[in-house]
Amino acid sequence: MQNDKPAKKSILIIEDCEVTTERLCLLFKDTFRVLLAATASEGLAMLSEDISIVILDYMLPDKSGLDILKEIKTRYPPISVIVITGYGTEDVCQKAFRLGAIDYIKKPFGTAEIKAKVEFLMEIHNKGLERRQPVFIGTLTEGVENTLKGIPSDILNGIIRAKNYIDKNYISSIHISELTKKAGMNRTYFCHYFKLITGYTFKDYLTIKRFKMARELLKNKNLRISDVAEHVGYTQKYFSEAFKKSFGIPPKKSED
Numbered sequence: 001m002q003n004d005k006p007a008k009k010s011i012l013i014i015e016d017c018e019v020t021t022e023r024l025c026l027l028f029k030d031t032f033r034v035l036l037a038a039t040a041s042e043g044l045a046m047l048s049e050d051i052s053i054v055i056l057d058y059m060l061p062d063k064s065g066l067d068i069l070k071e072i073k074t075r076y077p078p079i080s081v082i083v084i085t086g087y088g089t090e091d092v093c094q095k096a097f098r099l100g101a102i103d104y105i106k107k108p109f110g111t112a113e114i115k116a117k118v119e120f121l122m123e124i125h126n127k128g129l130e131r132r133q134p135v136f137i138g139t140l141t142e143g144v145e146n147t148l149k150g151i152p153s154d155i156l157n158g159i160i161r162a163k164n165y166i167d168k169n170y171i172s173s174i175h176i177s178e179l180t181k182k183a184g185m186n187r188t189y190f191c192h193y194f195k196l197i198t199g200y201t202f203k204d205y206l207t208i209k210r211f212k213m214a215r216e217l218l219k220n221k222n223l224r225i226s227d228v229a230e231h232v233g234y235t236q237k238y239f240s241e242a243f244k245k246s247f248g249i250p251p252k253k254s255e256d
Contacts, residue, residue, distance in 0.1 A: 009122050010035060010050050014043035014068065015057040015084070020107070024055060027115055032122070040068050047072065051079055052125040053118060056101075058085035058092065066095055073100035080121045084109065094188040158183035159197050162190070166202065170209045171233045176202065211246055214239070218251055225251050 010033045015021045021036055028034050035051070037043035040063030043054075054072055058065035069081055083096045086107035093104045103117055162179040179202055180190045194202050210232040217228045228251070229239035243251045 009033065009052045009125065011118065012037065012043060012046055012051045012054045014038075014040065014054060014060065014065075016059075016061055017057070020057075020084075023111070024114075027111060028118065032118075039063075040065075043068060044071060047076060047079075049076065051076070053121055054079055054081045055114075055118075056081055056083050058083055058096075059087060066092070066099060069096065069099045069101055078125075080125070082114070082117060082121075084114075090186055090188055097188060097192045155185065155189070155193050156197065158185055159190075159194055162194065162202070163198065163205070166206055166209060170206060170213070171231065173233065174202075174206060207242075207246075210234070211243065214243065214251070 011028055012035045013021060013024050014037045015024070016038045021038070025034050025036065035046050037046055038061075040060045043056075047054075056065050056068060056072075060068070065083060065085070069083065072079055072081055077100075080102045081100065082103045082105060083101045084105045084107060085092065096104050102121065105114060105117075162183040165179065165182045166174060176187060176190070179194075180187050183190050183194075185193075191201070194200075194205075198205060200208065214228050214232045217223055217231060218225075225240065226236040229236045232239070234242070240251055
């Protein structure tokens with residue numbers, strides 16, 4: 001009789017440390033199909049469309065993990081890659097995100113942490129998505145981490161604080177240093193997680209926030225275009241040009 005059980009999703013672990021490999025294998029072998037590689041060349045040879053997630057060590061005996069990451073994302077863009085390292089710096093972290101890593105974890109890592117991240121990513125792959133769809137930003141409030149498992153609560157709540165700060169101060173000139181301070185994280189992590197969670201860079205989100213408010217203000221017949229522009233933090237010339245570029249019509253036409 002044919003087995004109707006769905007095939008297990010595949011995880012490829014590219015790691016030369018036997019202790020770490022054994023730990024990860026024990027963690028996932030009952031739930032997923034786990035493939036193991038101790039070198040870059042072995043790992044690259046195992047790549048296929050059947051693999052959903054690669055857990056990749058940054059330091060390997062024959063090649064840099066970042067070089068492998070680049071090749072993985074070139075050959076199989078839908079594969080989610082989690083980079084793990086015991087020698088991490090912010091520069092390495094930034095490069096990993098830039099090359100397409102979905103996450104970056106420093107050793108020693110907690111079992112619960114990496115398990116939650118992998119299960120979260122598998123849930124996304126099961127829905128046929130290459131990456132998690134952004135959360136509707138208007139619904140973000142502190143304490144929603146249970147609905148966003150896989151993202152640590154301190155990171156999630158930090159992004160929420162930064163988003164709320166933009167909402168309250170969008171008229172002002174906001175610098176990223178203000179947001180990273182509110183979020184309590186460095187620039188690299190902030191930029192990565194803000195876009196991952198909201199779907200926007202912080203600059204795009206700020207622009208959208210300003211223009212949404214501008215469209216409402218333009219309904220007021222008593223306000224001039226220059227008044228609306230000033231209210232959302234722009235000069236009239238820049239506002240008119242940017243508004244038309246965004247909506248395809250000059251701001252005057254939105255008054256009707």
